[in-house]
Amino acid sequence: MIKKEHFSIVIIGNMNPMIHHPSWYNYREIITNEDLELSLKNGSICTPDLSSLNFKNFNINCQINRWDINCSNLNFLNDIINVTAKTFKLLFETPISALGINLNSHILLDQKNIDSVILQSFIKQDFLNELENPASAKILITIPHENFEVNLSVEKSSLYRNHLLINRNFNFILKNLIGAEYKEFNLGDILSSYIAECINISEKLEAKIVGKFV
Structure with missing residues (x-):
């Protein structure tokens, strides 16, 4: 693939x-x-x-309301985790309200018209119950978990021909992890605790989605 x-x-x-x-x-x-x-x-x-x-x-x-770090190779994921942890350990007084981990894939498929098959594939899906907009060729679904939610979107890639774009956003509400009262915390500990789970969920979702096009 x-x-x-x-x-x-x-x-x-x-x-x-x-x-x-x-x-x-x-x-x-x-x-x-x-x-x-x-x-x-x-x-x-x-x-x-x-x-x-x-x-x-x-x-x-x-x-002024957002900081992000990104890379295009899974081999550098630990690097961006370490940079994030060190940066906000030094800037510990920064008021932070939310944390997101995003994993996006542009996948080449043997389909001449990806738009026409996206919805057909998801109508028969077996792991997601509700589509936000059934009339759209873009699929938007939120999957709740205990300490975060996964915002999943699937659509035709606008960057690469005959590619499917799968976006997985893992959204953490920090007050659910550290309590409602603001206090100093270590972002590195949170990232290290959840990154493996996020990658595992991400890979399983991707495999199920891509499997519908094979």
Whole structure:
């Protein structure tokens, strides 16, 4: 199976984009000197409203209400987890309300018209009960779990011909994990505790979906 993958961690809260400069990450020993030089050469942006940093194996974006880090190779997933954990251990006073883990796949299928078969496949599905919009060729479903929910979407890829796009967003409401009263916590512990489960669920969902097109 040929597929292109994309992984990201998203933090929702009150951010200060001006802090998120390549030099800050390097000074705090979160990135290497090589990554610092590469990011500066690649024209990283750092403004009061937005910071966008490009490194060798991952990218970081920060807005006033959102911080995210992403990569396109599962081999770098531990790297972005470590960067996230170190960053917010240092910025522990940042008010954070939600955490998301996203795993997206563009999968090449032997189908000439993916739009026409998506809905037909899911009408006969055996693991999801309710479609948000049965008339659409884009499938949107929310699957609840104990400490998070999975927002699953399936549609024709707009980037690659004859590819199916499967998005899996794992949304964590932090007050459910650490309590309603805000207190200092370690994002690295939360990510390390749940990442294997998220990948396992993600792979099972992907296998069931792709299996309907084989």
